[in-house]
Amino acid sequence: MQQHPINGQNKILIVEDQFIEANNLQEMLEQAGYSISGIARSVSGALNMIDMDRPDMVLVDIFLKGPLTGIDLAKTLRQRNIPFIYLSANSNKQTLDAAKATRPYGFLVKPFRESDVITMMDIASYLHTNSLETQAYEDKQKSSSTSQPRLANIIGNSEKLRTVLHQVQLVAPTDTSVLVLGESGTGKEMIADSVHQFSRRKSQPLVKVNCAALPSELIDSMLFGHEKGAFTGAHEKRIGKFEQAHGGTIFLDEIGEICPLSQAKLLRVLQEKQVERIGGNETIRVNVRIIAATSRNLEQEVANGKFRLDLYYRLNVFPLTVPSLRERMDDIPLLAEHFAQVHANKTGKPIKGIEEKALKQLQQYHWPGNIRELEHCIERAVLQSDGTMIRQFKTPDSPATTQQGTTRIKTMEENEREHIINVLRACEGKIFGKGGAAEILGMNVSTLNFRIKKLGIDKEKILRSPG
Incomplete structure (x- = not known):
């Protein structure tokens, strides 16, 4: 089985007061190559374990029994810069709001499936690594006396716009995934253009896909490509958008419009960084940066069961909210x-x-x-x-x-x-x-x-x- 250590480190602390669920998690993680530093049944027990042996990741139940909850522990973990994933029996809006306030690195809904657990661990590792890279870049920019370049074609000098443009300049030089949020007509595509413009990939393609304009039966072919004769009407081979964007950036506009089946396929491509054309047997490696945009409230879509939680966390690494006019x-x-x-x-x-x-x-x-x-x-x-x-x-x-x-x-x-x-x-x-x-x-x-x-x-x- 493929090993999934967190950047070469793999000490995981599980904070869960349900014995069976805690042990199931331990078994899943150990089979995937992780080492469990301990299982705590309460916040006080978890803090004692952390003081004795600092873990690389903490999986914590939101609703622990006792005077202190998982949210209380999460605040301490944030202060100590220890990444954590929430565990919960539901993913309703109230739970998501509680999770958002403490900025977790992931969210697992009970009952746990091994594939979901391993995927979320990978996402949390990715989020934590890129947050450190972004902070290092921000510190470097603060210490530099050079002025920031102006973002082409973006007009305005309001405080809210300047805040967004500053965030663009922070994230652009990294390979971090970006989720551009905002109402229709606010200029989300221009923000995506700017992220690519100031990235290390600026000399490579920026491939744009309007997910809202693609029928559900065609989106897989458009994104991943197809071989000749793969289906009725496939008269010739098509290179998908991910292959076209290899080495550069792919911009998935209105990502909230794609159907659940395509969401699952997209998540797999983002995880494995490879595609298979429809009707083909060849696995094709792709190296692309992801910029997605939506005018929908994806958190509400997740709560309503219309958007995958794991895909949301994969995309929502660095959110940029474009202000309305x-x-x-x-x-x-x-x-x-x-x-x-x-x-x-x-x-x-x-x-x-x-x-x-x-x-x-x-x-x-x-x-x-x-x-x-x-x-x-x-x-x-x-x-x-x-x-x-x-x-x-x-x-x-x-x-x-x-x-x-x-x-x-x-x-x-x-x-x-x-x-x-x-x-x-x-x-x-x-x-x-x-x-x-x-x-x-x-x-x-x-x-x-x-x-x-x-x-x-x-x-x-x-x-x-x-x-």
Whole structure:
């Protein structure tokens, strides 16, 4: 059987008050090549064992009986920089929230399966090693007097954006897996581009896969490739995305959309660093860095049983949360001027800038579609402009004007109808898929189609009208 020592060290402390479960864990780990330094039944017993013989990893039950719980022990382990994995009988949201607060290196749900235990040990080792590498890099950067390079194509100077960009510069030079989180339209793909841009792999391929756009029956072929004749329609051999990214980086956009079966296959590739094409017998080694992104709450998806816990921990090594546009309103003038010039150059319009009053108007809107919605709004304004300055924008919360010239407050339904119409125009009627109206609005396709019908929106008519 393959040995799984933690970076050459393998002393494991089990903290579990259930005798049978503790002994089952011990047997699984010893068969895999680990050495068990002891089994503790309480927090006080565990601390005594740690003082006598510091372990390389601790497996600790969250809900130990007694005055102190596994969470109490975890806080001490964090202080002493000892990696730990939580053990629990369930993986509901309350348990995951408790786990998240103490930042564990893994999570095992009872009853334990040997394959899950060994996989989680590998993940915990990987997380701990890379956290040390990242800390060393951060310390080096703090002691360096050189200025940080600017990340290309990312515009803004707000505090929340600067925090994310600092994290990008910390993690980019390592090979650590990165999970980019954030609402639709916030620029997650550009963050992924920046991680690759400042990595050691920047001269190698950055291969992008939009998981949301791939039917479940095709995603395995797209990721891992297939041989000629592997299935109906496989008229020639296809090299999968992982092979294409060998030596470089693979960006798995909207990773939360892939089905459970493909999640299992993806996890195996990440663990073993090798792929097999569909219909083939050859094992192909791949050396890729993983960057994944999602607009879903993966922790909630795990709690709902829709996303694998072990895959979540494999991906969530270094999370980067991209702020929504609502959280960085100070960046809107810079973004607006940039988009105005981009689209002026594309259309040949003589736009020189945006009036201050119009910029303030942009900062008063809440931008549910984030930067993507902002760009579409400015593109429309450029197309409709007949001068050198943009004087106003049409946003869904703009006041309606009566025949007498006075203004009135629009109803919620009027605002919603106008907002959906504006987004449909910006997307040229595209409903689903990347850049579609459903993605920009953060709605399910079925929900959006229902709202379009209920609000009496004639898609074909609005696309023919100037807007």
